[in-house]
Amino acid sequence: MRIPKAILNLxxxxxxxxxxxxxxxxRLTFYLLHVPQGELxxxxxxxxxxxxxxxxxxxxxxxGEKDPCHICADEKRDKSIICVVEEALDVFSxxxxxxxxxxxxxxxxxxxxxxxxxxxxxxxxxxxxRVKETSNGVKRVKEIILxxxxxxxxxxxxxxxxxxxREQSTINRQSPQMRDPAAAGQSTITRIGRGLPMGADIxxxxxxxxxxxxxxxxxxx
Amino acid sequence: MRIPKAILNLxxxxxxxxxxxxxxxxRLTFYLLHVPQGELxxxxxxxxxxxxxxxxxxxxxxxGEKDPCHICADEKRDKSIICVVEEALDVFSxxxxxxxxxxxxxxxxxxxxxxxxxxxxxxxxxxxxRVKETSNGVKRVKEIILxxxxxxxxxxxxxxxxxxxREQSTINRQSPQMRDPAAAGQSTITRIGRGLPMGADIxxxxxxxxxxxxxxxxxxx
Numbered sequence: 001m002r003i004p005k006a007i008l009n010l011x012x013x014x015x016x017x018x019x020x021x022x023x024x025x026x027r028l029t030f031y032l033l034h035v036p037q038g039e040l041x042x043x044x045x046x047x048x049x050x051x052x053x054x055x056x057x058x059x060x061x062x063x064g065e066k067d068p069c070h071i072c073a074d075e076k077r078d079k080s081i082i083c084v085v086e087e088a089l090d091v092f093s094x095x096x097x098x099x100x101x102x103x104x105x106x107x108x109x110x111x112x113x114x115x116x117x118x119x120x121x122x123x124x125x126x127x128x129x130r131v132k133e134t135s136n137g138v139k140r141v142k143e144i145i146l147x148x149x150x151x152x153x154x155x156x157x158x159x160x161x162x163x164x165x166r167e168q169s170t171i172n173r174q175s176p177q178m179r180d181p182a183a184a185g186q187s188t189i190t191r192i193g194r195g196l197p198m199g200a201d202i203x204x205x206x207x208x209x210x211x212x213x214x215x216x217x218x219x220x221x
Numbered sequence: 222m223r224i225p226k227a228i229l230n231l232x233x234x235x236x237x238x239x240x241x242x243x244x245x246x247x248r249l250t251f252y253l254l255h256v257p258q259g260e261l262x263x264x265x266x267x268x269x270x271x272x273x274x275x276x277x278x279x280x281x282x283x284x285g286e287k288d289p290c291h292i293c294a295d296e297k298r299d300k301s302i303i304c305v306v307e308e309a310l311d312v313f314s315x316x317x318x319x320x321x322x323x324x325x326x327x328x329x330x331x332x333x334x335x336x337x338x339x340x341x342x343x344x345x346x347x348x349x350x351r352v353k354e355t356s357n358g359v360k361r362v363k364e365i366i367l368x369x370x371x372x373x374x375x376x377x378x379x380x381x382x383x384x385x386x387r388e389q390s391t392i393n394r395q396s397p398q399m400r401d402p403a404a405a406g407q408s409t410i411t412r413i414g415r416g417l418p419m420g421a422d423i424x425x426x427x428x429x430x431x432x433x434x435x436x437x438x439x440x441x442x
Contacts, residue, residue: 024240
């Protein structure tokens with residue numbers, strides 16, 4: 001059976017996307033056959049210009065329109081709190097929550113030995129460098145929030161970064177809320193809260209989530 | 222939060238595809254940020270050229286590289302048997318089975334009142350016209366296989382087409398295998414076999430599938 005080359009090409013391109021198998025790729029391609037050429041041109045242009053219209057911020061490695069990105073360039077953001085995330089997309093998710101006034105550091109991946117991604121494949125050394133920087137002998141960064149995903153790989157990445165940060169300098173082990181003013185020159189490492197997501201049902205929660213939720217319990221106010 | 226325009230545009234384009242929601246659209250877009258520009262250019266070109274590199278066959282309305290398509294142009298294909306399918310993709314699926322030597326008719330949809338698609342929105346009148354054609358007073362088409370999907374809409378479409386074909390001329394009600402040579406000038410309408418798919422388990426089959434499987438039972442050879 002001779003499937004037209006134009007169709008095969010597009011099926012092939014779709015198949016390369018994550019989570020899209022051969023059947024979905026076919027379905028999407030044949031769907032696009034019914035779409036007006038103007039729409040196809042727009043779609044095609046968006047793909048072509050995706051990377052041309054974006055740059056990696058040289059400070060936090062987030063994806064933005066300018067370098068430094070508008071978060072790093074924002075005077076109002078607290079540069080002493082760095083939230084470490086796996087992917088650029090995570091920045092937008094946390095920003096959407098509207099609850100974070102610090103800055104970010106995007107790792108662009110996670111330590112994942114099964115897929116041969118080691119610490120050097122992601123932006124960890126740049127994070128260590130950022131934390132190390134001082135101005136007038138005082139550490140600029142007061143808190144590093146490890147906001148990698150609560151998965152095997154995300155936890156391993158968080159552990160590795162914490163270990164490296166501790167090797168590189170004294171780290172304050174107190175919670176940021178009760179920080180000792182005398183320890184002003186030290187940084188604190190925190191891990192993003194883990195527990196039951198909103199709308200969840202304890203009955204259906206897995207053991208590890210419940211374990212984390214109990215560990216992470218807080219005084220009820 | 223200002224998401225770069227280049228990213229928003231692509232997310233928007235992906236969201237328009239069937240079965241792709243806002244979250245998947247985001248994930249695909251951010252995945253493409255890690256892909257080399259050369260790959261993006263290839264993807265972009267495939268979309269741009271999808272419709273330019275294909276034409277609708279004016280005989281069977283399948284999607285091909287030429288008009289008439291290579292199936293309609295093939296001397297070896299039996300032009301007296303027309304297999305009626307809903308979508309161009311179905312032609313490739315049936316061709317892959319390698320079991321069909323006739324020609325096709327692509328409806329490009331199904332009768333679906335809930336989505337306001339009536340008989341006139343799809344290529345039914347062209348099918349009726351094709352079946353009506355005679356050469357030297359003898360009907361050219363001997364069998365019309367209704368291979369629309371065994372869904373509510375597909376069944377309704379098959380019923381509608383059968384009714385219209387019967388209105389337009391005498392239809393042979395005998396099975397094509399035992400066709401009376403005297404009825405040479407008549408056409409037979411058949412429906413593609415429905416029953417248990419290969420690898421299925423009777424225990425998990427739904428009632429209607431089992432019903433159809435029993436109705437469609439055949440002498441065991």
